[in-house]
Amino acid sequence: MGELRPLIAERLPAERARIERAYEFARDAHEGVKRRSGEPYITHPVAVATILAGLGMDTDSIMAGLLHDTVEDVDGVTFEVIEEHFGPDVRRIVEGETKVSKLSKQGSQQAEVGDTGRDMQAENLRQMLIAMTGDLRIIVVKLADRLHNMRTLGSMKPEKQVRIARETMDIFAPLAHRLGIGQIKWELEDLSFQYLQPDAYQYLQTRLRTRQEERDALIQGAVVQLREALEDDLELPEWVSDIDIAGRSKHLWSIHNKMQKEGKALEQIFDLLAIRVILTPRELTVPPGTDEKRRERAEETREKRICYHTVSIVHSMWTPLPGRFKDYIAVPKPNGYQSLHTTVISQSGQPIEVQIRSRRMHEVAEYGVAAHWMYKQGGALAQKDRENWISQLRELQNEINDASDYLDAVKTDILSQRVRVFTPKGLAISLPAGSTPIDFAYHIHTRIGETTVGARVNGSIVPLSHKLDNGDMVEIVTSKNSKPSQGWLNFAVTRSARSKIRHHFRQQEREEALQHGHDLLERYLRKRQLPVRQLMRTKLLEEATQKLVGTRNPDDLYLALHAGKTTPSAVGRLLSPSLAQEQSNVPARRGPAAPKAPAPGGVYVEGFTTTTKLAQCCNPIRGDQIMGYLTRGRGVSVHRIDCPNMIRLLKDEPERCVAASWDSGTPGGTIVDLDVVAPDRPGLLADVLSVLAAEKRSPMKVEAGVGADSTAHIYLRVAVTGNTDLETLRAAILRVSGITDVLRTGKNGGRGRVSA
Numbered sequence: 001m002g003e004l005r006p007l008i009a010e011r012l013p014a015e016r017a018r019i020e021r022a023y024e025f026a027r028d029a030h031e032g033v034k035r036r037s038g039e040p041y042i043t044h045p046v047a048v049a050t051i052l053a054g055l056g057m058d059t060d061s062i063m064a065g066l067l068h069d070t071v072e073d074v075d076g077v078t079f080e081v082i083e084e085h086f087g088p089d090v091r092r093i094v095e096g097e098t099k100v101s102k103l104s105k106q107g108s109q110q111a112e113v114g115d116t117g118r119d120m121q122a123e124n125l126r127q128m129l130i131a132m133t134g135d136l137r138i139i140v141v142k143l144a145d146r147l148h149n150m151r152t153l154g155s156m157k158p159e160k161q162v163r164i165a166r167e168t169m170d171i172f173a174p175l176a177h178r179l180g181i182g183q184i185k186w187e188l189e190d191l192s193f194q195y196l197q198p199d200a201y202q203y204l205q206t207r208l209r210t211r212q213e214e215r216d217a218l219i220q221g222a223v224v225q226l227r228e229a230l231e232d233d234l235e236l237p238e239w240v241s242d243i244d245i246a247g248r249s250k251h252l253w254s255i256h257n258k259m260q261k262e263g264k265a266l267e268q269i270f271d272l273l274a275i276r277v278i279l280t281p282r283e284l285t286v287p288p289g290t291d292e293k294r295r296e297r298a299e300e301t302r303e304k305r306i307c308y309h310t311v312s313i314v315h316s317m318w319t320p321l322p323g324r325f326k327d328y329i330a331v332p333k334p335n336g337y338q339s340l341h342t343t344v345i346s347q348s349g350q351p352i353e354v355q356i357r358s359r360r361m362h363e364v365a366e367y368g369v370a371a372h373w374m375y376k377q378g379g380a381l382a383q384k385d386r387e388n389w390i391s392q393l394r395e396l397q398n399e400i401n402d403a404s405d406y407l408d409a410v411k412t413d414i415l416s417q418r419v420r421v422f423t424p425k426g427l428a429i430s431l432p433a434g435s436t437p438i439d440f441a442y443h444i445h446t447r448i449g450e451t452t453v454g455a456r457v458n459g460s461i462v463p464l465s466h467k468l469d470n471g472d473m474v475e476i477v478t479s480k481n482s483k484p485s486q487g488w489l490n491f492a493v494t495r496s497a498r499s500k501i502r503h504h505f506r507q508q509e510r511e512e513a514l515q516h517g518h519d520l521l522e523r524y525l526r527k528r529q530l531p532v533r534q535l536m537r538t539k540l541l542e543e544a545t546q547k548l549v550g551t552r553n554p555d556d557l558y559l560a561l562h563a564g565k566t567t568p569s570a571v572g573r574l575l576s577p578s579l580a581q582e583q584s585n586v587p588a589r590r591g592p593a594a595p596k597a598p599a600p601g602g603v604y605v606e607g608f609t610t611t612t613k614l615a616q617c618c619n620p621i622r623g624d625q626i627m628g629y630l631t632r633g634r635g636v637s638v639h640r641i642d643c644p645n646m647i648r649l650l651k652d653e654p655e656r657c658v659a660a661s662w663d664s665g666t667p668g669g670t671i672v673d674l675d676v677v678a679p680d681r682p683g684l685l686a687d688v689l690s691v692l693a694a695e696k697r698s699p700m701k702v703e704a705g706v707g708a709d710s711t712a713h714i715y716l717r718v719a720v721t722g723n724t725d726l727e728t729l730r731a732a733i734l735r736v737s738g739i740t741d742v743l744r745t746g747k748n749g750g751r752g753r754v755s756a
């Protein structure tokens, strides 16, 4: 039991007997078994339990730590036995651990086989994350297990060392960070670093070791000086019962990371040397009858005052480096971390980072979620945040089935660098760094994301592509009938927002394709004056579907029609015996040409009430994917998102580009100019015009010409009701033999391909 017994005696004296029983149970179960290193197996669960006790975890977690490998490794030990002896909570945690490690073993056995191994590993991590949303203690015990395994990784095969270290760096260290358990995070990172980049690790270790003595002397000198100054202060000792000052040198992985990220040399890193001051406030004397809330508030305020007072003493004895003071007490980090950081030039001329915090803030920083079991009331805000991301984990589980996609989503959405922003009601929302109002909106609710038209950050209107900063207050403007824009995919960063946007468009595309396929068939039958409703009866249609596409779902037939994989006439022949007898090339019945009156523009909505106009370069029409550009003084101009000008604007002035979408007003006609391209042949123009007539459209303008390379261009000006309508027309024209392209041209000569 080594260090465990004294720890328990100190922290959980009343629980000694229960923990002792769990220890004896585990010891007997693992009797005679050795670890790869040669030590008795029981040393591992004891080490895990010691880590947990050191974190201040509760008795059930410590017992689960002792028992975590028994069910898996020992015959005759079942979850039922565990529950019988140690209760349902211990069973739940042990069960969580066992499921995870069982999968993990299968995974590592298959790892050499390749993809299956990776899939298994992803599946295994997914299972773990699912288990931990049920009881956070499962992950804390898992982290302790992993930490001890990392400490003893030296006895594993090199390939295995690298694989486990990679997984630790990618998943477990960030998880520890998200849970706020700094102590475990640092150690996991440094241990992984050692195996993943042995050279860089060695380099830093030797560089730092050679100067270690010097560094130690320096920091010790500074600690003594600071202690004298603080104890000599007239006010501070009255407020605090204990001043804990410790020097530390930054851990290797974070030095390495900082050097890489900021391109700095070792000498340029200011917090290599750091002093941490932990202040324990004296019991606050309050007038009798003061209510609990008020007392808590007073305690919190005094805690802060003690920290600010201490930093003022530090700044008056050593010169602070400008721009290096960080107030994480007023603005805590997204994981709940609170502290004051400042860098000063010490007497020796070396920069030293000084961190100042209260005992409570320190516990939260070191033990994070574990501190919750020690200080039940502590860190309400941080707690909220955690509940938040746990529910996000659950949400992702429901949305993403594939294990490795799920893991990717967890990495980008949950384990990445964070920004913390606020709703107008002051609710803190934590998002991956680089998030935009769109990510925020989808995070709040899918419905809000989908109807977003604009956003305000700290009261000012911003483009939807605006990157959010820590502390921003974000307000989303929605409009009931608004729909997502494809352009959002250019800047949304959260996996969940992106997949919801894509889902929306896949859904919409499918609906449009179904409608289009349906319309093609209906129009074909109507033109031939056939009883449409009767022929499109499900039964007949199902049979035709079966013959043409091999399924019995008419939707598949519509999709095939839309994609041009089958034709209306082929379907028609199956539906109607009279059509089957006809020649396949029946001339279309010509109806009276009924030109649709073009309606004026102004049919879109925007996040702004300012004037908007359709750009002439790409002449967008209803249904096109569009974006707005905030002009200087002339309102918003609206472009198609594939317009070359828009693409350039997005690159050059993204801050002026805003989301735009079509409103739900009555669809009016829009005039478009088309350029029909084909190698010249006799009768080409007549064929195109007869298609227009068959489609019941009369062009407002027709011009034709043949270029030097004998390519014919037929310029048409026609009215269409929108993008879908245009697509139908375009598809009809494209069916004329020889036609290679139907291009949409702008009034000013800017031309773009009709989006296909």
Ligand code: MN
Residues within 6 Å of the ligand: 044, 068, 069, 145
């Ligand atoms: Mn274990």
